[in-house]
Amino acid sequence: MSTSEPRLDVPWVEKYRPSKIAEVVNNEDAKKKYVAWINAWLRGKPQKKAALLYGPPGSGKTSIVHATAREFNWELIELNASDVRSREALRQRVSGALDTGSVFGYQGKIILLDEVDGISTREDAGGLQAILELIEKTRWPIVLTANDPWDPKLRTLRDACELIEFKKIGKRDVVKVLESICQKEKIECPKEVLSAIADNCKGDLRAAINDLQSIALGKKTLSVADLQVLGDRAEQENMFEIVRTVLTAKSPEQALSVTRLPSLDYEMLLQWLSENIPYQYEQSLQAIADAYNALSWADIMLSRMKREQQWSLLSYALELMTAGVSSSRERPPFKFVKYSFPEKIRILARQKERLEEYRKVVREASSRLHVSTSKFRTEVQPYLQVILEEDEEEGKMILRSLGIPENKINVVFKTEEKAHS
Amino acid sequence: MVEELWVEKYRPRSLDEIVDQEEIVKRLKEFVKQKNMPHLLFAGPPGTGKTTAALALAHDLYGDYWRDNTLELNASDERGIDVIRSRIKDYARTLPLGDVPFKLVILDEADNMTGDAQQALRRTMELFSKNTRFILIANYASKIIEPIQSRCAVFRFQPLPKGDAFNRLKWIAKNEGITVDEQALEAIWEESQGDLRKAINTLQAASAISKNVTEEVVYAALGRVKPREVKEMIENALRGDIIGARDKLRVLLYNYGLSGIDIIRYIHREVLSQKSIKLDEATLADLLVLVAEANYRIVEGSDDEIQLMALLSKLAVLANKSKKG
Numbered sequence: 106m107s108t109s110e111p112r113l114d115v116p117w118v119e120k121y122r123p124s125k126i127a128e129v130v131n132n133e134d135a136k137k138k139y140v141a142w143i144n145a146w147l148r149g150k151p152q153k154k155a156a157l158l159y160g161p162p163g164s165g166k167t168s169i170v171h172a173t174a175r176e177f178n179w180e181l182i183e184l185n186a187s188d189v190r191s192r193e194a195l196r197q198r199v200s201g202a203l204d205t206g207s208v209f210g211y212q213g214k215i216i217l218l219d220e221v222d223g224i225s226t227r228e229d230a231g232g233l234q235a236i237l238e239l240i241e242k243t244r245w246p247i248v249l250t251a252n253d254p255w256d257p258k259l260r261t262l263r264d265a266c267e268l269i270e271f272k273k274i275g276k277r278d279v280v281k282v283l284e285s286i287c288q289k290e291k292i293e294c295p296k297e298v299l300s301a302i303a304d305n306c307k308g309d310l311r312a313a314i315n316d317l318q319s320i321a322l323g324k325k326t327l328s329v330a331d332l333q334v335l336g337d338r339a340e341q342e343n344m345f346e347i348v349r350t351v352l353t354a355k356s357p358e359q360a361l362s363v364t365r366l367p368s369l370d371y372e373m374l375l376q377w378l379s380e381n382i383p384y385q386y387e388q389s390l391q392a393i394a395d396a397y398n399a400l401s402w403a404d405i406m407l408s409r410m411k412r413e414q415q416w417s418l419l420s421y422a423l424e425l426m427t428a429g430v431s432s433s434r435e436r437p438p439f440k441f442v443k444y445s446f447p448e449k450i451r452i453l454a455r456q457k458e459r460l461e462e463y464r465k466v467v468r469e470a471s472s473r474l475h476v477s478t479s480k481f482r483t484e485v486q487p488y489l490q491v492i493l494e495e496d497e498e499e500g501k502m503i504l505r506s507l508g509i510p511e512n513k514i515n516v517v518f519k520t521e522e523k524a525h526s
Numbered sequence: 527m528v529e530e531l532w533v534e535k536y537r538p539r540s541l542d543e544i545v546d547q548e549e550i551v552k553r554l555k556e557f558v559k560q561k562n563m564p565h566l567l568f569a570g571p572p573g574t575g576k577t578t579a580a581l582a583l584a585h586d587l588y589g590d591y592w593r594d595n596t597l598e599l600n601a602s603d604e605r606g607i608d609v610i611r612s613r614i615k616d617y618a619r620t621l622p623l624g625d626v627p628f629k630l631v632i633l634d635e636a637d638n639m640t641g642d643a644q645q646a647l648r649r650t651m652e653l654f655s656k657n658t659r660f661i662l663i664a665n666y667a668s669k670i671i672e673p674i675q676s677r678c679a680v681f682r683f684q685p686l687p688k689g690d691a692f693n694r695l696k697w698i699a700k701n702e703g704i705t706v707d708e709q710a711l712e713a714i715w716e717e718s719q720g721d722l723r724k725a726i727n728t729l730q731a732a733s734a735i736s737k738n739v740t741e742e743v744v745y746a747a748l749g750r751v752k753p754r755e756v757k758e759m760i761e762n763a764l765r766g767d768i769i770g771a772r773d774k775l776r777v778l779l780y781n782y783g784l785s786g787i788d789i790i791r792y793i794h795r796e797v798l799s800q801k802s803i804k805l806d807e808a809t810l811a812d813l814l815v816l817v818a819e820a821n822y823r824i825v826e827g828s829d830d831e832i833q834l835m836a837l838l839s840k841l842a843v844l845a846n847k848s849k850k851g
Binding site: 375379383384387390391393394397398400401404405407408409411412413414448449452453456464468471472473474475476477478479480482483484485487488489490491492494495496499500502503506507 | 572
């Protein structure tokens with residue numbers, strides 16, 4: 106029996122990823138070219154064994170690969186190439202999978218190396234060379250993605266790949282996708298809000314969906330006012346990337362680099378890191394403990410900074426939450442992790458309305474007992490519940506003496522029921 | 527007969543009825559006699575009589591008019607410093623009734639206010655100091671900014687001595703016509719540790735189960751009051767299931783609404799009992815230091831979840847080493 110509610114933290118970008126190639130939005134030319142390349146694989150002899158999909162973020166490069174895997178029932182082997190540090194690492198993770206046949210239940214495989222332009226030639230020794238070798242040997246289609254394929258270091262890679270260009274998604278199509286998500290999530294949202302989100306994201310569908318999800322958090326109807334949150338968020342670097350940079354940094358400097366981003370929301374970063382540390386470092390308790398230790402000190406420094414207006418503490422807080430967090434002992438080897446939005450923020454947003462109703466009902470009782478409503482909830486209510494269960498008449502009398510009418514009793518005791526169910 | 531909560535029914539109404547915190551009560555009575563007092567800051571753990579003392583002081587100062595001359599606010603429930611300020615402003619506009627030259631503002635849970643809000647509060651205190659006096663109530667004096675502390679006479683409330691608590695509980699039991707034996711009182715004490723509100727609530731809940739309150743009855747009541755997720759959270763952590771431990775922690779923090787300190791107290795008790803948390807690789811002293819350190823950090827930090835996860839993951843490391851060693 107699990108007490109946590111169903112995990113609602115599936116990012117909508119994942120939840121609503123197309124499951125068929127045809128469902129990938131826009132980019133008809135790219136799709137045609139891509140399907141031709143896949144068909145060649147199905148027939149057994151592609152001219153080029155790898156395809157390099159390039160274009161701006163959020164234009165559908167990753168989605169089309171996911172859709173391919175689902176449509177053909179292929180196993181998707183996904184690697185973020187900017188994290189494949191060396192020839193050795195890449196070989197360990199992918200080569201094994203290439204040589205073996207497909208896992209039971211799958212009819213094939215497809216390998217996705219995301220963000221190959223993120224590979225640094227200086228630091229990721231031999232990474233590019235290793236990819237080339239992979240392409241040469243592979244029995245399965247390999248897809249590479251990049252934002253900028255014209256980087257000189259990618260020249261040899263370009264030659265080995267079928268080049269397919271993806272373009273920004275048009276505003277009308279962005280709005281259409283957002284509309285259909287709203288419909289499925291049963292959210293009422295005026296068109297001008299969706300249109301503003303689409304404007305803001307400048308052809309990046311992923312950013313648009315993320316923005317929609319973040320403003321829709323815990324709400325059923327959206328209005329123009331909700332867009333305010335977005336202002337800050339749209340300017341921000343993708344939080345997923347920042348978290349990845351910190352948790353998989355190879356050096357303290359690399360982790361620290363995120364603190365130089367122009368509009369880093371460090372309070373938010375603290376929550377994102379806290380959410381994702383256990384997933385990234387799952388195999389090592391020591392690494393988790395060290396990372397949380399650093400994070401807890403970052404939290405303390407931020408709180409001292411605010412309380413005592415000691416602004417000089419900010420730099421320590423930032424260093425602790427980046428370089429400090431990433432310098433855990435016994436950090437496990439890199440693992441690709443789909444980062445989650447901080448569940449804490451989601452839970453609090455979800456409970457907000459209920460909590461307000463609760464406060465309204467117990468406000469009178471709290472003031473008669475000279476405690477806050479939250480003290481009432483933790484210090485009084487559990488005892489009342491025992492009394493109520495044992496002797497309903499007496500319990501109800503006490504509730505009446507506190508000004509809680511009988512028809513509101515269920516509002517007061519709902520929290521605990523939920524927690525126990 | 528009207529049933530009510532015993533904490534309220536037996537709350538001392540005047541300073542004379544308060545049996546403990548003698549030094550503090552003595553000085554408060556002096557204020558009543560002088561009809562004058564500075565701003566006050568009452569600091570101390572929960573259930574030690576801070577709010578009761580403030581209300582009794584108001585009662586003794588103003589007699590029957592005490593409600594008209596006292597504004598009770600709870601910082602946790604007021605929406606921001608602006609609301610607090612405007613409520614104080616409205617209230618301080620009128621003159622005090624009777625012969626005391628000032629009105630009283632009791633601000634409970636003042637340590638829940640942010641630094642900025644406290645700065646604003648300090649200005650408010652100065653603005654209305656001609657005809658109002660403030661009593662700020664907090665668990666931690668350290669969480670009140672320096673400039674406010676220096677404007678207040680600080681009173682530190684101590685946890686109730688065991689004997690006093692027992693006497694109070696026995697007296698209530700007698701008045702309520704129930705029996706409570708010595709072992710039952712010990713069991714209540716073990717859980718409440720000088721928090722009289724908790725002790726009285728426990729007694730009342732136990733008496734709802736049986737009018738003859740024994741040790742078993744107390745434990746039956748406590749078992750239903752204490753969320754079982756505490757135990758599950760610790761078990762998960764010791765097994766090395768950090769994510770599972772966090773799920774339970776979140777139920778405690780967000781479904782039950784417990785504070786980080788509430789949860790630390792539970793962990794502390796588990797450590798001290800040496801039952802569920804007993805590790806080869808760590809002495810009791812090691813574990814106590816860990817919990818104490820976490821307690822300190824929670825008081826200083828602002829994010830309970832992060833601070834508790836730091837503690838739980840440390841326990842997980844120790845448990846894991848103990849298993850291997």
